[in-house]
Amino acid sequence: MNKKIPIKTESDLLFARQTAKETMKELGFGSADQTRMATAISELARNVLKYAGEGSCSICEEQDEREMGIKVVVEDNGPGIGDIEQAMEDGFTTRNGLGAGLPGARRLVNNFDIASEPGYTKITLEIKRARK
């Protein structure tokens, strides 16, 4: 199952993280993992609203016999991240934030991938757990 949610307002952000939480609950993830993913989505979607104005958030299930997983892709057509290394540093912010968003989101998930060029930014988040 694959859901793509447009991110245009703060309520879209709430809807995206709620959808991710529900999807993870159905898959059998615990509430700690749900909160981790919801928080990471929240960070990235806020960046989308702040820097690009709008974007999208895709949520898809990834599972096999051994593992359950969820993959979330947050994309936008904003200005892009000039220096990814710098943006991933704790405490770096261009606009008056805490500077914990991107590096924090990376620590919250198992796999974190970021690709950015002027006009397109794509961040992939993944949380995986072995089935009990």
Added chain:
Amino acid sequence: MNTANKSNIEVRDLEHALLESIPIPVIAVDKDFKILFINPAGCEWHKKELKEVIGKKCYEVLEAKCCSVSKCGIKRAMDSGKKYAGHYEIPCQRETINVEITAVPLKDEDGNIVGGLEYITDITNRVKLENDLRVQTRTILELATPVIKIWDGVLLLPLVGAIDTARAQQIIENLLNSIVENEAELAILDLTGVPVVDTAVARHIIKAVNAAKMLGAKTILTGFSPEVSQTLVTLGIDLSNITTCGSLKTGISKAFGIMGKKVVSCER
């Protein structure tokens, strides 16, 4: 008549029949606003018979309130050569009707603009629902951040639900105003009902705590769930300068401690 021509006519008949039966009002005019076509839904909308209006100038017979030259959707579409969509409020006897008018220019084979076509969608219900929603949102905003005076000089703000920028602003305002009004020394912000605390929410909370400190009030944060506290630490948010408690209960007893009071059992 050969077969090709015949089928052509059938197609034209079908197109015409389709246009006639579209349940939304459609009207087409030439460059001088003479009505070329109006479908039955259009006649009904304007409460006119087809024969009274066809070939006449639209603004003379239809008397729509949006017909003033500057606002006419068809004129805008013809002037710009592009599709135009606009929202109009039409005052009627009892209530205001909200319509959305979509107009496109009509072009001849060479691409010259020879007229315009518009269709009208009644969006009164949608506008009403949107207004209702706006009122409800405001109500929820006001309801969602009550300030409770639990003891002389001690305030409690239970936060419930998702905190966005608008709500955070509201919370800070409510907190600061209540501190001043009640001459409070302590404020307890209870986050039990907040499912996700991200850096933006944390930033708002830190701001609120700092602003309260400026007014001379100490803030205690309570109600962190294990998930939220773990997430906050992973995010690298430092709340070590702020007094925090796991549950509201411990927060309240801490507040009493700070105030030099304690709860004792008495004989029943």
